[in-house]
Amino acid sequence: MNLLSLNCLGLGNPDTVNALRTLVRREAPAMNFLCETKLCGRDMRRVRERLGEYNGIEVDRVGRSGGLTFLWKKEVDCNFVSTSVHHVDCHIREREKEWRITGFYGWSAVSDRHLSWELLRLLHHQSAHPWVCIGNFNEIFYFTEMKGGSRAQWQMNNFQSAIDDCGLRDVPWEGYKFTFDNGQSGDANRQCRLDRALCTETWLDLFPYARLFHLDREWSDHAPLRLAFDRREIGSKTRSRFRFEQIWVGEEGCEEAIIRGVEKGQEDLVDSLRACGKELFAWKKTSIGKISRSLELKRKQFARLNEGDRTERSVQKQRKLIAEIASLYRQEEQYWRQRSRALWLRDGDLRVGEEEVSTVAVDYFKGLFTSAEPSNFEAVLEGIEGRVTARMNHVLQAELKRKLLKL
Missing domain, CATH: 1.10.287 (Helix Hairpins)
Known part of the structure; x- marks a missing residue:
């Protein structure tokens, strides 16, 4: 299982939605936390439909900013707990594990930053479950987490104090140190680590191999975060993941690639699937x-x-x-x-309308309950053992008497 977290910087642009969909396809997350979508719930649900088969919770934007969404695959046992314009809190059940995840979006204005830490402490007191909190906190721990610009020590102290009060710590991470870049050049450039995943020791006990990957920043000024929960999901941040696309079936060479894979795998199913994947991957790179x-x-x-x-x-x-x-x-x-x-x-269009469905149903049951007037029953019944004795048959065929009707 893994989770993708991103400050989107708005999803109102079709190019941005295309880029997000490509990112989701590439990383194949079981869960997504998206902040600063700048969308109302209705528009975000349309975006969600383009990302794949996800359930979700949407928090509307406020004015022209904000907007959150938390998405999870249908097979994930996720129970929504609470939301605000700055968080989404859920409980997750996975086999024998039960834990808690919060998507967090901190206040951007320095004068309001104390509200972030008050919210974090409030969330801490609401549940004793193992807890991981991920998102854009809009603050750093140390001066070493920034490049360019300046920051007051008391801002970082307040963040550290809140983290200590909540018993949280950084999830071990990999990638480029800074997750935010203002896109300016020279002395005007600002880079810092605003996005992170924090967890309790009890959560890390459940997922001792958990790692947070800072992925490459593209359209947003924030880098996407990929939280991998176990060793199966841990690998190079640039590792390519093969996914079969149904639409390839109609492309020239796809069938031949599958046949080559099956032949290489011989009679072993696992080897055949692995070989098919390699053949399709090579075919995709050269043909598609x-x-x-x-x-x-x-x-x-x-x-x-x-x-x-x-x-x-x-x-x-x-x-x-x-x-x-x-x-x-x-x-x-x-x-x-x-x-x-x-x-x-x-x-052709394979969809069937209600009228066609009704016609098919009527024709089926009409044929099922209409006699075809068969004959030659003796040949069919010859091998079936009789259950009605001669005496029972005599009684059944006897003339009905009036006194029996009175009974």
Whole structure:
């Protein structure tokens, strides 16, 4: 199981939604916490439908800012507890484990930052379950968690005090140190670690191999966070995950790749599936992936620019890459839409209306209960042992007497 957390910087732009959908497909999280969606609940539900089969809780934006959503796969046993414009709190049951997760979005204004810590303490007192809290806290622990700009010591002290009061600690993490970048160059550039996952010792006892990965920042000024709960989900942050797409079935070469995989796997099912995956992955890279390869290349270029100092040239190059990546996302979306339309025109609309369903049902039951007037019963009944004796048959065939009717 894993979880994806991201400060979206708004989801009203179709390019941003396409980028988010690609990220969710790539990381395949069981749960998602998204803050600063800048959407009302109705619009966020439309976005959710594009991300896959998730249940969810939406918190409306306030004015033109804010907006939260917490999504979980249908197989996850998630029970909603509470929400506000700054948090979503849920209980999770997994086999014999029961624990708690909170998506947190701290107040951005320094004058309101104390409200974040009051909320954190309030949430702490509401449950004794093992607890993990993830999101954008809009504050740092130490001066070493920032690059550029200045910060008052008392701000960090207040954050540390709240964390101590709640018995929380950092989940071990990997990746580029700073999760926020204001996108400016030179002395105006500000980078800091505003996004993190905090947990209690009891939660870490449940998930001793848990790791938080700072993923590469793309369209947002915040980096996505991927929280991996166990060793199966822990790997390189750039590791590619193979996922079969149903629409590939109509593409030239897909069937041949599957056949090659089955033949290589011989009679062992696991080996066949593994071999099929390798063959399909190789086929995808050479046959399907012109746009995908361009996306991968530009994402790697962008990732290299994400770390280190910001010059005017590097910032301009980043902005150019963001526009190019968004364009490629649009091309990819358009390609698959056209492909889906072509398959629909070829194979027809498989949906059936209510009238057709009714006709099929009537015809079925009509045929089921209408006699076909069969004959030659003796041949069929010959091998069936009789249960009605000759005496019983005599009684049944006897003439009905009036006195029996009176009884």
